[in-house]
Amino acid sequence: MIWMVLIPFAAALACIWLHRVLRGHVAAALALVPTGLAIAVAARLPVVPGSAETELFPWVPDFGIELAFRFDGLSATFALLICGIGALVLLYTSAYMRRGPGLGRLCSLLLMFLGAMLGVVFSDDIFVLFVFWELTSIASYLLIGFKYEEQEARNGARQALLVTAGGGLLLLAGLVLLNIAARQSGLLPEQASRISVLATTDLSGHALFVPALLLIVIGAFSKSAQMPLHFWLPNAMTAPTPVSAYLHSATMVKAGVYLLARLNPVFGHSLWWHLLLTATGAITMLGAAAMAAGQTDLKRILAYTTVSVLGTLTMLIGVGTDLALKAAVVYLVAHACYKAALFMIAGSLEHATGTRDIRQLGGLWRVMPITAVCGMLAALSMAGAPPLFGFIGKELLLKAKLNLDYLGVVLIIVASLANILLIAMALVVAVWPFFGRRVSAAESAHEAPVSMLVGPLVLAVMGLFVGLLPGTFDSALGSAMATAVGGRVIMMDLKLWHGLSPSALTALGISVVSLGLGFLLFVRLRDWLMHIVVVVARLGRRGPARAYEVVFAGLLAFSENVTRMTQTGSLRRYVRVILLTLIVTVSYPLARCLTPADALSTDWFWHEILLVLLTLVGAIAAVSSRSAMSGIALLGITGFMIAILFALFSAPDLAITQIMVEALTVILLVLVFHRLPGFSLFRDRYERAIDATVAVLAGAIMAWLILATATVHLPTTVSDQLSRMAKPDAYGRNVVNVILVDFRALDTLGEITVVAVAGLGVYALMKLARKRKPEGSGS
Amino acid sequence: MNSIIFKATTRMVTPLLLAFSVFMLLRGHNEPGGGFIGGLLAVAAFALYALAFSAREGRGLLGVRPRSLIGVGLMLAITSGCLAWLTGQPFMHGLWLPLEFPAELKVGTVLLFDIGVYLVVTGSALLVLLTLGED
Numbered sequence: 001m002i003w004m005v006l007i008p009f010a011a012a013l014a015c016i017w018l019h020r021v022l023r024g025h026v027a028a029a030l031a032l033v034p035t036g037l038a039i040a041v042a043a044r045l046p047v048v049p050g051s052a053e054t055e056l057f058p059w060v061p062d063f064g065i066e067l068a069f070r071f072d073g074l075s076a077t078f079a080l081l082i083c084g085i086g087a088l089v090l091l092y093t094s095a096y097m098r099r100g101p102g103l104g105r106l107c108s109l110l111l112m113f114l115g116a117m118l119g120v121v122f123s124d125d126i127f128v129l130f131v132f133w134e135l136t137s138i139a140s141y142l143l144i145g146f147k148y149e150e151q152e153a154r155n156g157a158r159q160a161l162l163v164t165a166g167g168g169l170l171l172l173a174g175l176v177l178l179n180i181a182a183r184q185s186g187l188l189p190e191q192a193s194r195i196s197v198l199a200t201t202d203l204s205g206h207a208l209f210v211p212a213l214l215l216i217v218i219g220a221f222s223k224s225a226q227m228p229l230h231f232w233l234p235n236a237m238t239a240p241t242p243v244s245a246y247l248h249s250a251t252m253v254k255a256g257v258y259l260l261a262r263l264n265p266v267f268g269h270s271l272w273w274h275l276l277l278t279a280t281g282a283i284t285m286l287g288a289a290a291m292a293a294g295q296t297d298l299k300r301i302l303a304y305t306t307v308s309v310l311g312t313l314t315m316l317i318g319v320g321t322d323l324a325l326k327a328a329v330v331y332l333v334a335h336a337c338y339k340a341a342l343f344m345i346a347g348s349l350e351h352a353t354g355t356r357d358i359r360q361l362g363g364l365w366r367v368m369p370i371t372a373v374c375g376m377l378a379a380l381s382m383a384g385a386p387p388l389f390g391f392i393g394k395e396l397l398l399k400a401k402l403n404l405d406y407l408g409v410v411l412i413i414v415a416s417l418a419n420i421l422l423i424a425m426a427l428v429v430a431v432w433p434f435f436g437r438r439v440s441a442a443e444s445a446h447e448a449p450v451s452m453l454v455g456p457l458v459l460a461v462m463g464l465f466v467g468l469l470p471g472t473f474d475s476a477l478g479s480a481m482a483t484a485v486g487g488r489v490i491m492m493d494l495k496l497w498h499g500l501s502p503s504a505l506t507a508l509g510i511s512v513v514s515l516g517l518g519f520l521l522f523v524r525l526r527d528w529l530m531h532i533v534v535v536v537a538r539l540g541r542r543g544p545a546r547a548y549e550v551v552f553a554g555l556l557a558f559s560e561n562v563t564r565m566t567q568t569g570s571l572r573r574y575v576r577v578i579l580l581t582l583i584v585t586v587s588y589p590l591a592r593c594l595t596p597a598d599a600l601s602t603d604w605f606w607h608e609i610l611l612v613l614l615t616l617v618g619a620i621a622a623v624s625s626r627s628a629m630s631g632i633a634l635l636g637i638t639g640f641m642i643a644i645l646f647a648l649f650s651a652p653d654l655a656i657t658q659i660m661v662e663a664l665t666v667i668l669l670v671l672v673f674h675r676l677p678g679f680s681l682f683r684d685r686y687e688r689a690i691d692a693t694v695a696v697l698a699g700a701i702m703a704w705l706i707l708a709t710a711t712v713h714l715p716t717t718v719s720d721q722l723s724r725m726a727k728p729d730a731y732g733r734n735v736v737n738v739i740l741v742d743f744r745a746l747d748t749l750g751e752i753t754v755v756a757v758a759g760l761g762v763y764a765l766m767k768l769a770r771k772r773k774p775e776g777s778g779s
Numbered sequence: 780m781n782s783i784i785f786k787a788t789t790r791m792v793t794p795l796l797l798a799f800s801v802f803m804l805l806r807g808h809n810e811p812g813g814g815f816i817g818g819l820l821a822v823a824a825f826a827l828y829a830l831a832f833s834a835r836e837g838r839g840l841l842g843v844r845p846r847s848l849i850g851v852g853l854m855l856a857i858t859s860g861c862l863a864w865l866t867g868q869p870f871m872h873g874l875w876l877p878l879e880f881p882a883e884l885k886v887g888t889v890l891l892f893d894i895g896v897y898l899v900v901t902g903s904a905l906l907v908l909l910t911l912g913e914d
Binding site: 597652653656657660661663664667668669671672730731732733734736737738740741742746748749752753755756758759760762763766767 | 803807808809810811812813814815816819820822823826830845846847852853856857859866870871873875885887892893895896899900902903904906907908910911912
């Protein structure tokens with residue numbers, strides 16, 4: 001499995017070169033990668049319910065984290081969706097983007113995302129899963145912001161990143177808590193982060209169990225766009241359509257649902273889990289369906305209906321009965337198929353007519369017959385009409401709720417309302433663009449090219465095929481997936497026709513009534529649409545999206561203020577702040593616990609006194625000098641004297657370095673000297689008095705500190721040990737150098753990197769200044 | 780600076796300084812010295828030359844671009860750390876050749892690292908100094 005995860009990343013890298021060779025054909029060629037992976041997964045079918053294969057590689061043994069991958073019904077189903085739809089999307093992209101720039105970048109990012117998603121669904125270690133989880137957020141950020149020249153795309157991308165990555169942080173906190181709880185409950189470090197082990201361990205008694213649950217659930221909700229964190233998904237529709245078809249129908253947004261499903265065996269028996277998921281899911285299901293009715297952009301309609309379906313799935317996992325989990329499994333797969341198809345069709349329509357506004361599309365079935373058929377099939381599946389896959393999903397959904405002894409009635413009403421709205425919207429998506437009055441945009445329209453038809457066609461036909469032969473899905477994947485989600489064996493027996501039992505007839509009855517009401521709503525919708533649009537837009541301005549905007553604007557204003565206060569650009573002010581900070585922070589602890597009493601009473605040699613005097617003279621002379629040149633030279637005196645002091649007190653390395661630095665500083669200052677403005681005293685007596693006070697205080701504090709440290713006998717175990725180890729372990733007598741290049745070489749590597757970056761930075765600044773000179777004021 | 784005495788002295792001193800900088804680099808492991816000090820010495824040698832003649836001639840004496848020195852130096856330092864992986868040791872573990880050179884010189888990845896430090900220091904400082912002095 002590790003290969004399946006790594007191959008897409010390798011392909012994403014290779015894409016950079018492949019794009020130069022293959023140009024327009026790169027997307028179609030790269031579609032072979034996910035196709036191959038899908039075949040590799042399919043070759044392992046059917047998955048026996050309850051069975052799993054595990055692969056382990058050591059990664060961070062100190063924390064007990066292993067690269068643990070697991071192949072079971074749940075991960076296999078998701079892997080098939082990710083690879084299958086990924087291949088179709090790449091194929092679709094090859095035609096969609098042929099003329100646009102950045103095709104190589106898009107393919108590379110799509111493959112990177114594909115690899116990250118596979119990593120999420122195959123990981124059996126919570127921390128490995130988290131790493132891939134965040135990778136999907138990053139890839140999605142880059143994909144949504146693909147058209148980065150457009151303000152709207154950048155905003156959408158940033159919003160998606162902030163919401164999902166913010167949720168990711170909560171998720172990480174939750175996972176860490178879960179890990180702690182598992183360790184304290186007696187699991188070994190390597191076991192405590194393994195999902196498959198956690199699933200069979202009862203942790204509900206631990207104090208951290210509920211906090212972990214809440215944090216993880218919020219993390220999953222942010223990814224799967226549950227209310228009130230749903231607003232990023234419609235705004236992410238600024239992404240190119242292939243990206244929406246892939247990320248926002250079948251994969252990225254389902255990652256949250258996947259996580260909930262995967263952790264259901266861990267948390268499923270908790271009442272918190274049950275209530276939180278059911279309630280949030282139900283609210284999202286209905287709320288998003290209602291908001292979908294107020295959209296005119298085809299992609300935004302699809303986005304809101306996706307949010308609604310994600311709510312349904314969350315709710316079903318929360319309900320957690322056998323029937324509910326079966327319904328979730330079927331509904332998830334059915335939705336992935338029809339929604340990806342519908343997104344691709346929306347892209348084809350935009351490609352052909354140049355608009356996605358539902359009011360400006362119409363009568364296209366003559367020019368785009370195949371697209372129209374695909375659209376009808378997918379929309380019927382979405383509406384839950386027999387004999388499509390979506391119908392089976394909705395029947396199961398209703399049956400699951402009918403079998404609940406409490407809450408069932410409420411959920412049925414909520415779900416039916418949402419369903420009616422979704423049916424109406426499905427009809428809007430499938431009927432308005434293709435039938436009715438032929439609009440002007442349709443004149444120049446044309447049928448989509450073959451590569452843009454394959455995707456919708458395959459997915460739509462798949463919905464029909466599985467709907468007619470549901471048994472194939474059961475035995476190959478369905479039962480195994482439901483078992484993995486439930487943590488107990490759940491065998492599926494999907495049927496189109498459930499016989500004449502009372503519950504089956506009730507479910508069928510509700511389906512039929514919903515379809516009828518949905519159709520009625522659809523008929524009236526054309527008249528009502530504009531009113532609903534206004535209402536939804538008004539609500540949207542006060543919703544959570546508004547809260548996000550306020551917080552974000554506040555953050556910007558805050559950082560602007562902080563920057564203005566701290567980055568004044570005045571060097572004198574910086575130095576003053578630094579010195580004052582030093583004085584305040586050092587003097588307080590010094591005054592409390594250290595007195596420099598007897599350090600001065602040691603014997604003095606005459607040459608030491610001479611050196612100190614010379615140092616002082618240099619410093620005082622430098623301060624009072626009237627020209628920059630002499631100031632530099634006088635400062636040099638102080639520096640050299642200090643170097644000699646170093647040499648006297650047995651720090652030869654330090655002394656040599658100090659001498660070299662002093663010499664080079666003087667050379668440097670001489671070189672820049674002619675660039676500096678003239679030496680002028682433009683500050684008044686008062687300001688200079690303050691500066692002098694700060695300087696004297698800082699000097700006094702430093703002197704005091706050094707005297708005080710001389711009286712303290714610090715433990716010397718570390719330095720003793722380093723001195724002892726230097727010769728036998730590192731073959732060097734000079735401990736200073738051995739520490740620099742061997743014992744603490746990593747630090748030195750960091751330092752020389754800083755030196756290199758600083759040098760390049762200065763160079764760049766000077767080059768930049770030189771380039772500007774001819775145009776600018778000449779300063 | 781147009782002084783014949785300065786120029787003539789510089790001509791003699793620069794090679795000596797450069798040789799001394801390499802000496803300091805190599806002896807650093809046992810006596811005061813090392814890549815940092817050696818690098819600064821080399822910078823001093825080139826800076827002196829640039830002062831005596833011109834930054835352009837200093838650059839000519841160097842022969843390569845200071846930027847390349849930085850890159851090569853960093854590469855050397857990182858590579859010396861990675862070599863330990865080949866023997867299954869952790870990053871930056873010191874490896875030594877089992878050979879004795881004169882004057883207690885031992886050759887190993889640590890020396891390679893020190894040479895990297897030497898080059899980075901030389902390259903960075905010269906990059907700034909020569910650019911500053913050039914116009």
